[in-house]
Amino acid sequence: MASIRDVAQKAGVAISTVSKVLNQYPNVSEETKAKVNEAIRELNFTPNTIASALSSKQAGRVALLLNLNTQTQAIDEIDMQYISGAINKAQEMKLDVITVFFSMIKDRDVYGIVNYLKAQSIEGIIIYGMSREDKILHKLIEEQHFRIVVVDAPFVNPNTSSVQIDxxxxxxxxxxxxxxxxxxxxxxxxxxxxxxxxxxxxxxxxxxxxxxxxxxxxxxxxxxxxxxxxxxxxxxxxxxxxxxxxxxxxxxxxxxxxxxxxxxxxxxxxxxxxxxxxxxxxxxxxxxDFYRISAEAMEEMARLLEGGEGREILLDYSIIRxxxxxxxx
Structure with a gap:
């Protein structure tokens, strides 16, 4: 298994510089970041924080990635239904879940997001509230670092499923x-x-x-x-x-x-x-039914984690007065 020293040698930088890149320090040039990230990919390097989490059997965690919009009113009901549906289904399926907000990753590049999530043993992500402007998330989906389920967005690839109504x-x-x-x-x-x-x-x-x-x-x-x-x-x-x-x-x-x-x-x-x-x-x-939509997303995540291929899932809705x-x- 590659070490941080191997990454530093391959990238031609100091070990402390590799550490700064992994932890998203701002005072590292884009050129240096690119060299370090390239070395990480080529060596398939896993930081020690990930390895220790894996050794303590915390692998297989799913991140709920939510975009809380504080500029509009009455957001809590939908988001809480999403969270409740996902967590209850995860408990039923013996999956560990954490909640992550867009604001926690908005200043990171793709590899920064990957390192941040893998350091917490994340293997799957359910994304809520993504828009066309979220280019970093689009790239994250495209590069298939994780199993991903997107709610209300039309992304499907071998590792990504979409869950929504029509x-x-x-x-x-x-x-x-x-x-x-x-x-x-x-x-x-x-x-x-x-x-x-x-x-x-x-x-x-x-x-x-x-x-x-x-x-x-x-x-x-x-x-x-x-x-x-x-x-x-x-x-x-x-x-x-x-x-x-x-x-x-x-x-x-x-x-x-x-x-x-x-x-x-x-x-x-x-x-x-x-x-x-x-x-x-x-x-x-x-x-x-936001609770059910999120529960279905978690069930689909479990299927992906077991090796299933991404697909589009359309759920039903009703017209009421x-x-x-x-x-x-």
Whole structure:
């Protein structure tokens, strides 16, 4: 087995320099990092922290990698359902789990992330909330250092599976139900984040419906923010017949604006979060079972760790009319 001294000799640097690269010290040149990382790959070097963890039988751990967005409201319900579903399924399958947040790795390059996770005996990663902007994670998936399951992102390779609902069809279904129930033609569509994978899928579903039904479609970006959706509804809803929102949180914001303007417009959402039942008005929404989605992701991770090949898994959803009686205990 290669040692840190072997890596230093092959890279032509001091042992202390190798240590600095492994621990992501900022005062190391990119050229030196590249040489050290190349030597690590060629020698298949494993730092002592990994070896000691393996010797104490902590191998086979799974990291839940979550992107907590503190810029929007009411994030806790979905993330907690994700964490609960994954942890409970992991306990059932005798897998060890840790939680890692995007903020903990955002300043590292791919090899820094690999070293950071392998030092904790991580063999698999379940990634939640990844967007098109997360290029380092895209590269991590592409290079296949770990078994990976991505939730709500379309990545599949021999070591990577994708778990999600059909967001395009779900958005089409809930919007069509709302429009046919209310006979509107001019639609305000409040989309999610610009570079989100689900944002594009849901917008595609809305565009398909608009083309089929010959709708006048006005699209504005709400960034999954209740506050921003409220502002957009104040600005545009008066001249529209129906408001379709790409999340429940934005639907709540839009409905609040309509109430303040003292006008009625049908509104529908997407997700099926508990808070929707307290909005004061019944609204159609897509109900996703976030607990089950995450449990399925963990079950798929166990299959990958046993040598299975990556695949796409589409789970079901339901279209419901959310009301207070649906959520009270």
């Amino acid at each position: 967001h395009e069809k779900a958005q089409y279904d809930v919007a069509k139900k709302t429009i046919l129930e209310n006979k509107g033609n001019k639609i305000l569509y409040i989309a999610g984040k610009k570079n989100g994978f689900v944002t594009k899928d849901r917008l595609d579903g809305m565009k398909r419906l608009a083309e089929e039904e010959k709708l006048s479609l006005l699209v504005r970006q709400g960034d999954f923010s209740e506050k921003k959706a409220r502002q957009l509804a104040f600005q545009y809803a008066r001249n529209r017949d129906i408001v379709v929102c790409a999340s429940d949180l934005m639907a709540i914001g839009a409905m609040r604006a309509l109430q303040e303007m003292d006008i009625f417009r049908p509104v529908c959402g997407f997700d099926g979060i508990t808070l929707m039942g307290y909005a004061g008005k019944q609204m159609n929404t897509v109900r996703q 959310m009301q207070y009686l649906d959520i009270i205990c």
